[in-house]
Amino acid sequence: GQQVMQIPQYQHVQEGEDFTTYCNSSTTLSNIQWYKQRPGGHPVFLIQLVKSGEVKKQKRLTFQFGEAKKNSSLHITATQTTDVGTYFCAGERQAGTALIFGKGTTLSVSS
Amino acid sequence: DAGVIQSPRHEVTEMGQEVTLRCKPISGHNSLFWYRQTMMRGLELLIYFNNNVPIDDSGMPEDRFSAKMPNASFSTLKIQPSEPRDSAVYFCASSLQGPTEAFFGQGTRLTVV
Numbered sequence: 001g002q003q004v005m006q007i008p009q010y011q012h013v014q015e016g017e018d019f020t021t022y023c024n025s026s027t028t029l030s031n032i033q034w035y036k037q038r039p040g041g042h043p044v045f046l047i048q049l050v051k052s053g054e055v056k057k058q059k060r061l062t063f064q065f066g067e068a069k070k071n072s073s074l075h076i077t078a079t080q081t082t083d084v085g086t087y088f089c090a091g092e093r094q095a096g097t098a099l100i101f102g103k104g105t106t107l108s109v110s111s
Numbered sequence: 112d113a114g115v116i117q118s119p120r121h122e123v124t125e126m127g128q129e130v131t132l133r134c135k136p137i138s139g140h141n142s143l144f145w146y147r148q149t150m151m152r153g154l155e156l157l158i159y160f161n162n163n164v165p166i167d168d169s170g171m172p173e174d175r176f177s178a179k180m181p182n183a184s185f186s187t188l189k190i191q192p193s194e195p196r197d198s199a200v201y202f203c204a205s206s207l208q209g210p211t212e213a214f215f216g217q218g219t220r221l222t223v224v
Contacts, residue, residue, distance in 0.1 A: 042215040092210050098144055098159035098167050099210045
C-alpha cells in the first residue's frame with residue numbers, strides 16, 4: 001500500500017540555522033499536507049499543497065510539492081526555539097480516503 | 112468553538128478490561144478520524160467516518176477494536192479486552208469534508224498495565 005516516508009527522523013540545529021525535512025511517497029498524491037506537533041501536544045495543520053510544483057510560504061516556512069506529486073519539502077529559514085517540534089507530512093491513501101502520515105521529523109533547536 | 116473534544120485525557124486500566132474513548136468533533140464537520148500514536152509506529156489511522164458512515168476501517172488492528180459514530184456530534188472507540196500493547200495516545204480528528212485540514216483533539220493517553 002501507499003507509504004509516506006520522511007527524512008531525517010531527527011534534526012538538531014543551532015538557533016538561526018536553516019532546517020529542511022523531506023517527504024516521499026511511493027505513489028502519486030492528490031495533495032500533501034503538513035502538520036506540526038509540539039512536545040506533549042497534538043498535530044496542528046500547517047498547509048496543504050495541491051498543484052504540481054506548487055510553492056507556498058508562511059513567514060519563515062517554505063513548502064514545496066514536487067513536479068511528479070510524489071515528494072514534498074518543508075524548509076525553515078533561521079530557526080527559532082519556537083520551531084521545536086515534530087513536523088509531519090500526510091497524503092491521502094487514495095483520493096477521498098483518509099490521511100496517511102509520515103513518521104515525522106523531530107526538530108530540536110538550541111540557543 | 113472549543114475544537115475537537117476528547118475524553119478522558121488519561122486512562123490507566125488493567126489488561127483485560129474494556130476501555131471506551133470518546134470524541135466530540137467540531138460542529139459542522141462531516142469527517143471524523145481516529146488515529147493512534149506510538150514512538151515505534153508513529154501516527155496510524157484506525158478508522159475514518161464520513162457523514163457518520165465508516166469509510167475506511169482497514170487500520171483497525173483486530174476485532175478487539177470497534178468504533179461507532181451514532182450521530183454527527185459523537186464518536187466512540189472501544190477496546191475490549193485491552194492489552195498492554197494497546198498503550199498509546201489516541202487522537203480523534205475532524206474536518207469539514209474528507210481528508211483535508213484535519214483538526215486534532217488533545218488526545219487520550221491510554222496505559223494498559
